[in-house]
Amino acid sequence: MFENHDGPNVRRFAIVLALLSLLALGVTASMLSNVRHEQEIFARLTQHLPKSDLEAARTLSGELSLQSGLSVLLGLNIIATAVAVAWVVRGYLSNKRTLEDVKVYSADVLASMDAGVITTDRNGRITSINPSGKQLIDIDDESVGRTLDSLGNRHALLAEIREEVATYHHPIRDRDYNLDEQGHRRTFRAGCTLLQNRRGEEIGTVLHVRDVSEKALMEERLRRMERYMGLGxxxxxxxxxxxxxxxxxxxxxxxxxxxxxxxxxxxxxxxxxxxxxxxxxxxxxxxxxxxxxxSTDHVGSSSVDVAVLIERLVRLLRPQAEQQSVRLHIEQSVELVGLVQGDSVGLEQVLLNLALNGMMAMPEGGALTFRLSRHEEQIRIDVRDEGNGIPEEIRPRVFDPYFTTRSNGTGMGLALCDKIVRQHNGSIDFRVIDSETEGKPASVAGTEFTVLLPLSQPE
Missing domain, CATH: 1.20.58 (Methane Monooxygenase Hydroxylase; Chain G, domain 1)
Known part of the structure; x- marks a missing residue:
């Protein structure tokens, strides 16, 4: 995650300085040894000199003493240099430990973040990625060193915004893109900024990615609610x-x-x-x-068995389904699903609208499946067809009032379903099924609407 370009230079300087100090210490020791040896020889020679030559001997002895003093002074300087080198090495080791602590601390901070953080070099190669980024983007440590383009088309936006930031040097805060994972839409919000060293030189980019699927869903529901409140x-x-x-x-x-x-x-x-x-x-x-x-009328409040509603609805639709070559199926979990508190007429209208839409999407026949299960403290109802799916360009407007693609439709069916489900404190959404998510032939597609309703008596 971090690079220390100055560490090797400091290490080399400390080693060279230590070697020079040791060399100087060796030279000084050799000089002191030579001076002592010369003084011993001079002392033996002066014992046999005549008195007339003693004055010259004293002068030579003074010079030898001066050389000895200079040698001692040089030795002290070498000792001081060695101490300085020791302090440099100690400082280097201390800074190294501090840098390692900072790395560990920063890694822990990044690991605790929900957002994915990716760093790249100037060529767009991934240099690091935190655990959340690995989980969100579904990559491993082997991706480090590869380019962002290696992530594939699913995350192509990351490479695009990195290229834009590297070209224009302007940060990008929020860019949304959607992924379809097993038929469920996930919304990611990405941003990118330049990565610079302490000298202000550009060395790469930093990308952050967040999963905002829940937030995007809540924003969409709020927009629907605002439209609904303004229609009263x-x-x-x-x-x-x-x-x-x-x-x-x-x-x-x-x-x-x-x-x-x-x-x-x-x-x-x-x-x-x-x-x-x-x-x-x-x-x-x-x-x-x-x-x-x-209308703002309150819905009825009674215990409703959704399984009974579905069975009654299937009996009602069977003649029309046989005429359209549509097969009706009911799938229910083994465990007891439970009851919901609400208006049986309104919930039956929701299921009827979803079923009729599914049958209209299969003019050449197919299977219409009702799946009933329990999801935590909610009842989950899935209504799935094998039609041609919903085009991507109109998916954001599916629940809008008066929006329809049929010439004889009013565009209020799904909008009314959304309103009734929200009055029951539930939620409704859909996913488009294609060959990639289901592993079926390319000609098979469809749509699955999911209704979640709270249980009246959680067990």
Whole structure:
């Protein structure tokens, strides 16, 4: 995770300084030995000199003494140098231990983070990754030393933002990208900044990755709730401004039809009147659906056995399913699932809408599966079809009111399902099934809607 470029230089300097000190100490010891040997020889020579040469001998003895003093002084300097070298080595070892402690401390801090932290060099090669990053991106230590491109298309955004930061030198805070893991969508939020050394030189980049799937799901639900809360007053205004004139229009069309039946038998007029009645009926249905979606009435509160609702729904749908060559299946866990507290009529409407959507997605037949299980303190209901799935570009708008891809649809079915499930303190979501997630042939796809409802009496 950390690189110490100055460590080897300091180590080499300390070794060279120690060697020079030892060499100087050896030279000094040799010089002192030679001076002592010369003094011994000089002492023996002066014993046999005549008195006339003693003055010259004393002068030579003084010079030898001066050399001896210089040698002692040099020795003291060498000793001081050796002490200094010892302190340098001690400081180096102390700094090395401190650096190791900092590395361990920093590694522990990074290991405790929920976000993944990845460092790269200037060429985009991974130099380090913390444990959370390994888990989020699903890589191991062998990826260190490889480029970000080796992570594949699933995490291609990481290589893109690293390249952008390295080119323009501007940090990137939050970039979201989605992954489909076993049919469940996961949202990751990534960012990147430059990595510099203490001299301000660019040496690479730092990327951080977080799993914000839960946060993204909550934000999506909040957006739905905001849309729902804003429709209350609009629904009341539409009911007053449109419903009343529409009722009067319906009455007058009925009176006109009765009058024309006694005066003329024009087929073209009858066809036009049928179109008017059909369109008025459609407008009424749209207004009723909008009113039901925007109403703030509390749902009923009673113990509901979801398994019984599903069995009753399957019996109701079986004739239509046989006509469309759709096979209906019920899968239920062995253990008792439990009951939910809520409105049986509203929950049955949710299951009916999901089932009808699944059957419409399979015009050439297929299997529609209801799976009932227990998920912690919730009941989980999965409604799965084998249709063509939902195109990626419209998935964020699936639960929006008045959004539909069918010419004869109102676009209120899934929006109303979302509202009813939220009134029961539950959640609804979907996943698109493809050949990669299920290991089936490429022609097989589908959609699975999942409803989670809290148990009325947790066991």
């Amino acid at each position: 007053s609009l629904a009341a205004g539409l009911q007053h401004e449109i419903k009343n004139p529409l009722s009067a229009l319906t009455l007058h069309i009925q009176l006109l039809c009765e009058r024309l039946e006694t005066t003329t038998q024009d087929d073209e007029v009858d066809e036009l009147l049928d179109v008017l009645r059909t369109e008025i009926h459609r407008i009424n249905d749209v207004l009723d659906g909008f009113r039901n979606y925007a």
